[in-house]
Amino acid sequence: MKQGNAEAARTALGEATGDSEFSGVPFSATLRVPCKSRRVPRAVVPEGQDGYYHAVSRINGRAFLLTDTQRETFRDLMGRVAGFCGVEILTYCLMGNHFHLLVRVPGEAGEINDRELLRRAGLLYGRPTARSRQPLTLAGIRSVLEGDNEADRDAMRELLMGRMGSLPMFVKILKQRFALQYNRENGRLGTLWEGPFRSVLVEPTRAALSVVGAYIDLNPVRAGMVADPADYRFSGYGKAMGTGKPTGHALLRRMVLLGRWRTVPDGDGGKKERRTSAVSRGAASEKAGIAGGSPAGADGSSGAAERWTKAELKAALAEYRRLLYWEGAGRRRAGDGVIERERVESVVKSGGKVALPELLRCRVRYLTDGAVIGSKGWIEGWMRERQAARKTPPKRMRFADWGGLCSLRDLKKDVIG
Secondary structure, eight states: OOHHHHHHHHHHHTOOSSSSTTTTOSOGGGOOOOTTOOOOOOOOOOTTSOEEEEEEEEBGGGOOOOOHHHHHHHHHHHHHHHHHHTOEEEEEEEOSSEEEEEEEEOSOOOOOOHHHHHHHHHHHHSSOOOOSOOSOOHHHHHHHHTSSOHHHHHHHHHHHHTTSSOHHHHHHHHHHHHHHHHHHHHTOOSOOBOSSOEEEEEOSSHHHHHHHHHHHHTHHHHTTSOSSGGGOTTBHHHHHHHTTOGGGOHHHHHHHHHHTEEEEEOSSSSEEEEEOTTSOTTOOOOOOSSTTOOOOOTTSSOOTTOOOOHHHHHHHHHHHHHHHSOTTOOSOOTTHHHHHHHHHHHHHHTTOOOOHHHHTTSOBTHHHHSSEEEEHHHHHHHHHHHTOOOSSOOEEOOSSOOTTEEESSOOOSOOBO
């Protein structure tokens, strides 16, 4: 972008300096990384591919500041920011001092015209604000896009598009907007969140996503807040069960679509995607969630070409529930989760293995600090594409039968805790 266009966009938007999530973005000429910054680069997929990520962020000092009302506010904001950014939220869990998100970031945004830009902008900027200095408003965006100045229109499109299809930008807008509102309503000053968020790249397979999703939905069980994950309304599974529509869980729909395709050798040294035999006859579907798959819809949901049947969703729900509830568990009493965790830790320390559903009721650092989670071949392929300079290969995850899942980072101690 030419410098004149950037200045024109800032003038047209009345963009504030230094007090919003938009300051200096995406005008890269103004961005400077501090010399002391030593952050490890995030594991991401190559450009143009769909990426699946487990993101985690905590309140500063890990203080329990989020009440039920504030978690409702966060969930509403999360949906609007996801719709604006074009991110699909597969499942989530909002706790008193942190949150977990399992999201799909489409590799290709598709064609977004001015009408669609205004619709998305309305999700984020269409509500009145109590702030005296609002850097972006829906009226201001509309006036620029419908104006006669072509340079301003181009700058505005680039400004908005620069905030879409990006995990860091999605989480940044979400956290910063919520922090501003929280501090204003509670008369609070200073940082709300504990540093940058953490993320793990997840292989786009039914097995990997279901394990990570179950780990997220089991957060309140691990904390001893509920005995049944369906009883916690601030999670993806809990909300779906609470509304009486368990098959409305976004993760289940994605599991169905991913379960229809598998990677097989093509005979020429390469690989191709082949439909599995599990697909019901007459069920039309587009390949999704795999590199180059169909992009998310305008609201962050699956594209219109993606279809599934009720039978497929019910089968995915049954498979998912096997991870949430081990056989014969039923509805357990509050506090049982703590006892089970102690038993699991004892088995792990002795070098033994436990059932995967039991292990997921403990804190497993593989799923938050493993950098990349997936099969060994997929992680090695990701390393080749990214030209990652690592001397050690991915390691199989220990202490349970993970179905062949590996972790990029070999966590040698405090894996379970």
